[in-house]
Amino acid sequence: MTGSGPSAADPAGAPVTAPVTVLVADDDAVTRSGLRTLLSVQPGIAVIGEAADGVEAVEVARRLRPDVVLMDVRMPRRNGIEATRQLLAGSAGAAGSAAPPKVVVITTFENDDYVTAALGAGASGFVLKRLPVRQIAEAVRVVAAGEAILFPAALGRMVTARPLRGAEALPKAALTVREEEVLRLMATGLSNPEIAQSLAVSLETVKTHVGNVLTKLGAQNRTHAVVIAYESGLVVPGFAG
Structure with missing residues (x-):
């Protein structure tokens, strides 16, 4: 992954860790712009692109190869569920050798069948849009490091709200x-x-x-x-x- 380890050294010889690269996918332009602006000033994070729907999210992710895609689920043309499934089903790189990005679902409502379906499609976790940006940034860092974002109570409510x-x-x-x-x-x-x-x-x-x-x-x-x-x-x- 592009932001997963040391990539340079400072003049004193200490390793410098590359920032976690992020693609923000949301059909609302104000939300995209706000997330990009707020996340870009968080330590260790670089927002390298935006997408307005699921089709664009897949295309841009494959071109820019971010570490993490912050994915809205309710988007036109292709929703975040299908975009997540398509991204994680194959390579994110044109040469077919790069690992796909991690996906963090970002949503307004935690009790959302779309979120549950996206998690089932392979998303590493979800965050709520109303959370402070520092918490969203931390979720991005955690997922980029190979961990998962779990909110056991919320996840349990979401899944079992549907027929088992x-x-x-x-x-x-x-x-x-x-x-x-x-x-x-x-x-x-x-x-x-x-x-x-x-x-x-x-x-x-x-x-x-x-x-x-x-x-x-x-x-x-x-x-x-x-x-x-x-x-x-x-x-x-x-x-x-």
């Missing part, structure tokens, strides 16, 4: 008892180190379990795995570990 799909939401390859336990802890928003502490196992063991969970569920990331867990009824709102 039950056991068919889970793949045929059954999770082990320990993997189910790890998935439930993931659904509470715990990080890998916190899960390791909770289960009294090593961090490497947790990473192995998380990797197995994602593979067996066919999930693109932790957030997608948690959505599947809620949809299947394996995890219920209010679960606290």
Whole structure:
């Protein structure tokens, strides 16, 4: 990714970390401009482009190759769900070798079927437009670093507000008892180190379990795995570990 590591050094020889590059996709011009202006002054973030709809978001992301796309879901021509799915289904680069960008959904309403669907399509998390810009910026940084933005209570409400799909939401390859336990802890928003502490196992063991969970569920990331867990009824709102 373009903003994922040191790219230069200062005169004293200390590494300089490249900023996280961001594409803002929203059909409202005022919102796009505001986000671009506010995010551009946040430390470690560089907004390198804008898009007014889902079609443009995919085109611009593939051309500019940002680290993160801040994606509205209710857009014309192609909504944020389909744009997310298309971006994450293939390469973001013309040569076919670059990893796709991470996607953070930005929305006005947290109880939104569009958001749930975008998370199911592989978005790494969501933020609300009303949040202070420093929190949106932090979400961008966290996702760029390979983590997921989880709001367990809100995610649980969103998913279970729809009819549960039950056991068919889970793949045929059954999770082990320990993997189910790890998935439930993931659904509470715990990080890998916190899960390791909770289960009294090593961090490497947790990473192995998380990797197995994602593979067996066919999930693109932790957030997608948690959505599947809620949809299947394996995890219920209010679960606290």
